[in-house]
Amino acid sequence: MTIAILYASTGIGLFSLGLYALIVLTHLLRKLLAINVMSCGVFLVLAGLAAHTPNAIVDPIPHAMVITGIVVAIAATALGLSILLRIHALTGRVHLPGVDEQFDD
Amino acid sequence: MITQSWLPLLVLLTSLLSGLIIFTLPENNVRTRTTLNLLAAFSKIGLVSWMIWHIYQGQHYQIHIQFLPNIDFILQMDPLAVMFVSLSAVLWLVTTFYAIGYLEGSPHRSRFFGFFSLCVAATSGVAMAGNLLTFLICYELLTLAAYPLIVHRGTEAARKAGRTYLIYTIGGGVSLLTGTVWLYTLTGTLDFTPQGFVQQLSPALHPQLTIIFMLLIMGLGVKAALVPLHGWLPQAMVAPAPVSALLHAVAVVKAGAFGIVRVLYDVYGIDFSATLGVTAPLVMLAAITIIYGSLRALTQDNLKRRLAFSTVSQVSYITLGVALAGPIGAIGGLVHLVHQGLMKITLFFCAGNLAETLGIHKISEMKGVGRRMPLTMTAFTLAALGMIGVPPIAGFISKWYLGMGALQSGLTWVIGVLLISTLLNAAYFLPILYTAWFDRPDTEPIAHPKTSRLLLWPPLITALLSLAAGLFAALPYTPLEWARFIVDLEFLQP
Amino acid sequence: MITPDLGITLVVLPLTGALLAFLIRKHAHWIGLGTALAVSLILASLLTDLVTSPGDYYYTLGGWGAPLGIELHLDGLSAFMLMASVVTGLGVSLYAFSYFRIPPQDNGKSAAFWSLWLFLWAGLNALFLSADLFNLYVTLELIGLSAVALTALAGSRDALISAIRYLLTSLLGSLCYLLGIALLYHTYATVDLTLLSGRITAQPSTQAALALITAGLLLKSALFPLHFWLPPAHGSAAAPVSALLSALVVKASFYLLARLWLELFHPIHNLMPDLLGWFGAAAIIWGSLLALRQIRLKLLIAYSTVAQLGYFFLVFPLADNQSDEMLVGAWQGAFYMLLAHAFAKSAMFLAAGNIQLFSGHDRILEFDHIAQRLPLTLAAFSLAGVSIMGLPPSGGFTGKWLLLEAAIAQERWGYAIIILMGGLLAAGYVFKVIGHAFTQAQTESFISETRTIPAMMQWVALALALVSILLGCYPAPLLELLTIGNPFNFFHPGS
Numbered sequence A: 001m002t003i004a005i006l007y008a009s010t011g012i013g014l015f016s017l018g019l020y021a022l023i024v025l026t027h028l029l030r031k032l033l034a035i036n037v038m039s040c041g042v043f044l045v046l047a048g049l050a051a052h053t054p055n056a057i058v059d060p061i062p063h064a065m066v067i068t069g070i071v072v073a074i075a076a077t078a079l080g081l082s083i084l085l086r087i088h089a090l091t092g093r094v095h096l097p098g099v100d101e102q103f104d105d
Numbered sequence B: 001m002i003t004q005s006w007l008p009l010l011v012l013l014t015s016l017l018s019g020l021i022i023f024t025l026p027e028n029n030v031r032t033r034t035t036l037n038l039l040a041a042f043s044k045i046g047l048v049s050w051m052i053w054h055i056y057q058g059q060h061y062q063i064h065i066q067f068l069p070n071i072d073f074i075l076q077m078d079p080l081a082v083m084f085v086s087l088s089a090v091l092w093l094v095t096t097f098y099a100i101g102y103l104e105g106s107p108h109r110s111r112f113f114g115f116f117s118l119c120v121a122a123t124s125g126v127a128m129a130g131n132l133l134t135f136l137i138c139y140e141l142l143t144l145a146a147y148p149l150i151v152h153r154g155t156e157a158a159r160k161a162g163r164t165y166l167i168y169t170i171g172g173g174v175s176l177l178t179g180t181v182w183l184y185t186l187t188g189t190l191d192f193t194p195q196g197f198v199q200q201l202s203p204a205l206h207p208q209l210t211i212i213f214m215l216l217i218m219g220l221g222v223k224a225a226l227v228p229l230h231g232w233l234p235q236a237m238v239a240p241a242p243v244s245a246l247l248h249a250v251a252v253v254k255a256g257a258f259g260i261v262r263v264l265y266d267v268y269g270i271d272f273s274a275t276l277g278v279t280a281p282l283v284m285l286a287a288i289t290i291i292y293g294s295l296r297a298l299t300q301d302n303l304k305r306r307l308a309f310s311t312v313s314q315v316s317y318i319t320l321g322v323a324l325a326g327p328i329g330a331i332g333g334l335v336h337l338v339h340q341g342l343m344k345i346t347l348f349f350c351a352g353n354l355a356e357t358l359g360i361h362k363i364s365e366m367k368g369v370g371r372r373m374p375l376t377m378t379a380f381t382l383a384a385l386g387m388i389g390v391p392p393i394a395g396f397i398s399k400w401y402l403g404m405g406a407l408q409s410g411l412t413w414v415i416g417v418l419l420i421s422t423l424l425n426a427a428y429f430l431p432i433l434y435t436a437w438f439d440r441p442d443t444e445p446i447a448h449p450k451t452s453r454l455l456l457w458p459p460l461i462t463a464l465l466s467l468a469a470g471l472f473a474a475l476p477y478t479p480l481e482w483a484r485f486i487v488d489l490e491f492l493q494p
Numbered sequence C: 001m002i003t004p005d006l007g008i009t010l011v012v013l014p015l016t017g018a019l020l021a022f023l024i025r026k027h028a029h030w031i032g033l034g035t036a037l038a039v040s041l042i043l044a045s046l047l048t049d050l051v052t053s054p055g056d057y058y059y060t061l062g063g064w065g066a067p068l069g070i071e072l073h074l075d076g077l078s079a080f081m082l083m084a085s086v087v088t089g090l091g092v093s094l095y096a097f098s099y100f101r102i103p104p105q106d107n108g109k110s111a112a113f114w115s116l117w118l119f120l121w122a123g124l125n126a127l128f129l130s131a132d133l134f135n136l137y138v139t140l141e142l143i144g145l146s147a148v149a150l151t152a153l154a155g156s157r158d159a160l161i162s163a164i165r166y167l168l169t170s171l172l173g174s175l176c177y178l179l180g181i182a183l184l185y186h187t188y189a190t191v192d193l194t195l196l197s198g199r200i201t202a203q204p205s206t207q208a209a210l211a212l213i214t215a216g217l218l219l220k221s222a223l224f225p226l227h228f229w230l231p232p233a234h235g236s237a238a239a240p241v242s243a244l245l246s247a248l249v250v251k252a253s254f255y256l257l258a259r260l261w262l263e264l265f266h267p268i269h270n271l272m273p274d275l276l277g278w279f280g281a282a283a284i285i286w287g288s289l290l291a292l293r294q295i296r297l298k299l300l301i302a303y304s305t306v307a308q309l310g311y312f313f314l315v316f317p318l319a320d321n322q323s324d325e326m327l328v329g330a331w332q333g334a335f336y337m338l339l340a341h342a343f344a345k346s347a348m349f350l351a352a353g354n355i356q357l358f359s360g361h362d363r364i365l366e367f368d369h370i371a372q373r374l375p376l377t378l379a380a381f382s383l384a385g386v387s388i389m390g391l392p393p394s395g396g397f398t399g400k401w402l403l404l405e406a407a408i409a410q411e412r413w414g415y416a417i418i419i420l421m422g423g424l425l426a427a428g429y430v431f432k433v434i435g436h437a438f439t440q441a442q443t444e445s446f447i448s449e450t451r452t453i454p455a456m457m458q459w460v461a462l463a464l465a466l467v468s469i470l471l472g473c474y475p476a477p478l479l480e481l482l483t484i485g486n487p488f489n490f491f492h493p494g495s
Helices: A002-024 A028-048 A060-091 B007-024 B030-056 B079-102 B109-128 B132-150 B156-187 B203-223 B232-238 B241-250 B252-267 B270-276 B279-298 B303-323 B327-358 B374-388 B394-409 B412-438 B453-471 B479-491 C002-023 C025-052 C076-099 C109-129 C133-152 C157-188 C193-199 C204-221 C230-236 C239-265 C272-292 C297-313 C324-359 C375-389 C395-409 C413-438 C455-470 C476-482
Strands: B062-066 B072-076 C057-060 C071-074
Touching (some): A002 C157, A028 A060, A060 C157, B007 B030, B030 B109, B079 B109, B079 B453, B109 B241, B132 B156, B156 B203, B156 B232, B156 C395, B203 B252, B232 B241, B252 B303, B252 B327, B279 B303, B303 B394, B327 B374, B327 B453, B374 B394, B374 B453, C002 C025, C002 C109, C025 C076, C071 C076, C071 C193, C076 C324, C109 C133, C133 C239, C157 C193, C204 C239, C230 C297, C239 C324, C272 C297, C272 C413, C297 C324, C324 C476, C375 C395, C375 C413, C395 C413
Antiparallel strands (some): B062 B072
16 A cells, blocks of 8 residues: 555655646646646556556556557657657747737737 | 307417418418408407307307416406407408508518417407416517517618617516516415405505505506607607508507406406505506607607507597596496597508508698598598597597596596697697698699509598587497496396 | 337447548548438437337347447437537538538548548537547547648648647646546446436545546636637638537537536536536626627627527526426426537638628628628628527527526526527627628728628528528427436436
């Protein structure tokens, strides 16, 4: 159980770290990486809490969920990167426009 | 015997469907469009006459369609509905002829006549509504259908007038909706019942009922042009004359006044309203509107604006009559619904003729016009005299009953209001008549196109009808007798 | 059972169509259109089945039931949402068929659009049919990624930037949701909704999971104050994409939140319903006020979506702890508004697309007698506007009436006033557009050249708008459909 809690807390920690980075950093690639870090955190929590009781066989369902999640994360990251590249090609930068540069909002 | 009948729905559908079809007609297809228009108008009158004939023999007409889980969409032909529906059917026919003549050659006629028909469909729905929800739906439909007519010309002034109109009417709609939903949560029903359906609620709810009453009257008062909710009406005069005629005499303004009658008679019941204490303020408000409208009318040089303020004043006679809470006053108010419709539509037709034929929009331009357009001005004179209350034209009958009703209810100061109003009416109508008939024109009369028959006959017909309604008022089948019939039902002791 | 079999077809067919459209690019639009028509027919027969034998239906994929396998669940509510998805989808497919064949849209993006749109559709239908939390996560991701890609498809700088912002927000939402699932699974050892509803109790871990899941879904539904990503995304995407985003995508996460609330979280009494209600009220006011200030038509419509979404969230406080009839009425109102909004909003965006193609821009003040030159399009916009304003007769009015009734009956005057104000403000921005469409341009700039818009595009917009109005003419049967299978009654522990 202690191992599980260790995994889970690390996962939550990674999640929070990623969340902070997502909000604060402005470079788009870094935001994408922050999302990836956050997903790793969630996967850790999922896998870590998989074992309910110390003696029982580890529950495989959360592992299946993690694998699905990893696949989704890959697809999402790929999409994000390709959009990123297009933005760079069009505007030469990889930052979201600042508040004063926004179009009518 | 209450059986489901499709006839009320059919009455609504004649104008609804014809309106929808007219939208799709190409602009130049005058013949089809005219045929469709007239076909719909005549069939509506036919249907209404058929139903009236059978109603006299004891038949009831109504239709219930399930709408929300516990409330139906109800159309019914009770006596009040018959009065309003027949008025709008007859006047729609007359206005259709007039509009065809007036708009000859103007752009976007298909769009115009489409929305025109939708307006009438909505008005029939308002007239025949059997519960407050059906009323609300048709009332709001009317708001929407009248908007494109007001902005029809597409000018900046039209857009602004339309905007003012919307601000007032949609605001009013919100008020009406709130009152309706609130009432529904208290009573669980919205069906119009003679003598009302709210009396059985406990007295603890009376404060809420008073607020609901105010909300309902505010919502209806916008269309009925009660002061201070009347501001949209004079501005809406930028619309073409047939629209003004329709708005003032037939559809929008009357729908508001009709709604007030419905609320007082079939939702709250006149006795309960008196006990609740809401009729007295309403009488006040109507009186203020009557005087204010007439005062503002005095200062207007634009003919249509003067007529607009006259409507503001005159329609409140209806509210005054029913709010007097006595049978005689009620007869006066109800019969004025018909009489004012006939007289006002005549005035607007004539105003339209003056504008179309001679380009006259202001009263100061009307010098000696009686000689150049004698038929138009004769109709105008008849109607104007009726408005003032000169017997034997219909307006006199209404004022007489209103005065008697004021005596019966013990509110003698109302008679004073009626007298002042009559004087003011004379003050703003007689100068017009004088200018038209007795003044010399400023410039030499130039040859002008003759007014087409389509523009001449409608005002003459409606003027003669106003005369007839007054002369023959005591005969059966007149508006007066019908009003008596309705009032008997409402004031019948259970 | 026969009925859910058809349900799974609603997912498989678009999926197959998407793959085919990706492989056979030249005929992508035909594949897309064909799939759309097939899906509509299947939904029609599904609905007929459901209405003739009403009930709650479960279908296990491959014969493996919960908790290991995937189960699909069909009841009145999911049928209702499927109806929204399929009818809107059909309309948008018909529109897109013409849209991507006229320049400058005919540049090969057509194939990409159809694949992505069919993936999105598969995801939506799967979401409405799913009955376990993890499957819902997968469908949410499918929807999110396809939606982002569709937004980016427009290719402009604004579209790409709003797409990446949308992607990041969507992923954040999904991750919060997934974390919530993790906590729930750890506590109750299942993700199946039916099993969970039997086991759930108010514990700290469940409260935390509820908060996380709600936060994630709120991000995806763009509820104020988490709505910042929506207006740019919906405003800069291509017209059919905007229609899909506003009409369906944001509704999917709302539906999910409602479903989870109804099945799982209701017994947990906390601040959540009131919080959602306050945010919803703020969304209505804020969204409508900002819509009034917009210069561009598409942004105005996007902010209108932000506002209208607020209405749906009012159902949480209004349906809380009420007697059965009031409760069902409030839910019916919210979902009926949702359905009407799907049709009306897609009609509005399609109409805006027509206007934009016609005059080359969508600046409201520079509309030059659009009413006369694009009468069908303006009719579509006006009718859709009637539903958005909640004026009778329209689906929007019916929904608004039911919500208002619930609010006034409970004497929650704040919510009643907000609902009414929302209608007034909506009238403000809708008639602003209509008024300018009737008159000539306010500025001196001339319209360079105008193009003819294919009739199909104008008629589809009008048809969708008409449907939203017809919804208000005879709502009783659909309201009945919504309650099949009892989705709104749930188990009160201890009562």
